[in-house]
Amino acid sequence: MLCDTSPLPRVTTAILGMHTDEVWNMEWSHNGQYLASASKDKTAIIWQVEHDKDPSVREIFPKHILREHKFPVGCVAWSPKDDYLLTASENEIRLWDVERGTCIARDVDYHSELVTALAWLPDNAQFISGGLDQKIIIWDLDCKPRDSWSYCPIRVMDLTLTPDFSRVVAIGMYDVVPEVPPVPTPPENGVPQARPTTENRVIVYDLATKQPETFISTEGELTSVKISLDSRCALINSSAPRTSPGEIILYDLELKQIVRKFTGHKQSRHVIRGSLGGYDGNFLASGSEDGIVYIWHRDSGKLLEALAGHGSGSVNSVAWNPHNVRMLASCSDDKTIRIWEAPPSVASGAPVNSAEPAEPATYEQDGGKGKG
Template identity: 45%
Template sequence: MPDFLERLPLRPASSTSSFDNEPVAGPSNGHYIANGHTETNGFRVTIRRVEPEGRGMYPDSTVDREEFVRLVLQGLRDVGYVEAAATLEAESGYTLESSSVADFRDCILTGQWGRVEASLTSLGVVMEEDLRYARFLVCEQKFLEYLENRQLDVALEVLREEITPLQQEAQRTHTLSGLMMCEPKDLYARAQWDGAAGRSRELLLNKLQRYIPSSIMIPPRRLETLLNQARQLQTNACIYHTSGRPFSLYIDHQCDRSEFPLHTTMILADHQDEIWHLAWSHDGTRLATASRDQSVIIWRIGADPNDCALEQRLREHANAISFVAWSPDNSVLLTAAEATIKMWNPKTGLCIKTVLGHEDTVCSLVWRKDGSGFISGGMDQKVLFWDKEGKKLDSLDAIPIRMSSVAISPDERWLVVAGMLANPSKLLVRAESSISSRSQSQSPRNGNGNQNPAFSTKHARFTVYDLQTKEEHASIDMPGEITSVAISGDSKFCLLNHSPDGVMLWSLEEPKLVRKYVGQKQTKHVIRSCFGGPGENFVLSGSEDANVYVWHKESGTPLEILQGHGEGSVNAVAWNPCQEAMFATCSDDHTVRIWGKDPPGFIPSVTDAAMEESLQQPGSAPREAPTLRWDDAREMFL
């Protein structure tokens, strides 16, 4: 046995520590002991306390040693190292929490409600507002448990004598009163509560802990929270982060630029005209591309550049196709051309149904998360709701926006619509109605390729609706035109392509501009941007200068200008949802490009080299490099 352990008479092993000294008031909120004993391998042992100089972890450290030790104690107990925690308590002289905190926790988890309420003030909840709300939470739990046990008289007394006088959350109190006659099975659903035997008491403890000073009662899983924050901080600082694999805490994380998809690995050139939109299937194995040539092509795309094939060509539309959208299970592909929506079986290439309902160009299609239906938005100022069979369910009519984009947040809380603010002027309406279908669904060009005069006084608007109630949450107007909306995976932000300001990041909860991404060119055409990479670390956008622009999302740092497409706009970009280093772009040059990392030993094929050469315009200098670094090109647009 190590010499610092003194063997004492044998006692039965215990899973908890046993100390001779009760906690005494010390320099750190009472979480300090003079010396202690613990049980190891059936022996009661005395642990000599270690007393380093100073209060920091190291002589030059700003990290408080007591906070560090208590966090480690909590982490050890969370993962089941109870004896190790007891030994650390004895050796360091610090305890995780006082006996009053342990008693408070036990009272909640065992339902001793009278003792819980009496303990709140002794644990540092002193602000009257906090104290009243904490008591409300306790009384609410107590009330629901009495209902669960069918003790209706006692529950009614708690409601009248304890909950109502607290005057907290009148609507919630009214809802609680409506639960009095519920059967237990209905109680759980209506109260969104899982019963005394579920996790409700644990959740109550977590809620109450917010009102107790953290120095007295450490928030749950605090060490894990700090480590996750460290990971996220390093991820955000890694401007080329493309690896979704976990990284070690032992060293600082940094991805190399070579890991980023900088190079064209495939060129798809089977369309005969401009390509306006593209979308990956949700399993990342198929890519649908929509073209002005009135066709949609479904491609099979593998990680290997040689694993690529044209699987289906969908041709039944009579007009240019502006949008495609895959169902969540990839069994149905939606396409839009002018006012017509079609539903396709992507495996057979057969049209399932033609869906009619809009009176003007359909600009956007988006599926509900559960696949139960989809939503369409059009320049007829309508948002239509459809079931999965293509039957109309509901609508938002007379929205004052000629929509260019519609999006649903992943949590299905928000519906965002954006486009040009409708002008009541009959003259302007007549001018707009004479513009070509490309002008309506893609870009306001006149016959000479210049901006159409009818659009010189455009004003844009994007509106955020509550998807459940269909009530307007917020609306923002700005000069110019918004051509696309993409919502982040956490449902907190939306990405707007705005002419002439470029790409912007807006928050949704309280709509406000968070960040602008500069450099991209957009004055006349519809350009659609996207989030990309693991954790959506990047923002990508096409541009009217034939380049693809990449920024770091959090910092706004411009990373790359990717060259390769021929003359014309790069109209849309889409990051593969399952390949962490692959995205696709489509252009007016009639091609789609797949971007990725060059695999080991990869040599461009003769076909690829010929394709590159064919994209060069007569008299233009050959493009020798596939990318143009931001620093080298800064003067091009500053």
């Protein structure tokens, strides 16, 4: 199958360097005008992006730096109307007013362990959280719990809603205690102890009933799940032993089977997140522990691009801009976010020899703009 790769984002047009430690996660607003980033430095930043200008002169600047977290920030989520932003730090959830940059609600009581995922319901007034404490909770805008899942057997690593809001897809670890332990463990009070083993599972829930529809056991620790725009497929990142490269699977929610696997990147220890996007959602991108951004063709599974530019450490997350399909963001252990775009002057099918423009715009901690 021939694939036009000319619209792929393969040059760096901006380097955002305001964070002072590893950048772990990020998400574009639905209108594509803002990018929220989450960092180990205990802050989240709302970046504002100008789309009506040439990339060489476009401004990307921090609208707000959200500093009230006591611990590293692990996840962010935009409300459907882009007027609120959620952040999670350890077991705390905060709700922010995007225009003012102020925290208007918070909770630290209901999750007893790390909150790993946040997702909004379509009414713009309720959201869902998942955590390592095996809880999935529905909240209101006061950060008060309104409902919860009665059955969640996994330590949730990530969850998301399908775009048609019919399902919740959760991934995580399931502890299994065998009836007869394969290796005896030291007894306590004279009773032999079974050694628990861990399975990695995907659970698909019906959102209306909160009941599970599908259970899938997989190899490798699952770290991220994203859903295609047609609500048909789930893109799942999973780690592998250091002797293996790791893989990304595309799971068909209707057929209830894996339809494609993507390899070429490296993931054995870290939480790495992928993203579906580009024209008609035909491409997927992922970070990698080797500091490279990888892009594949969704239908063929062919690896199309390996974008170098980040410094040492992992590229932890990537995100396609929903407003501009030629734009991709990536964040890294090197404390930066890179904005990648398709070269505007390249004709369809013409080769591009560099993943780095002459002078990408850089934005440093003092708020100034310079050149890389």
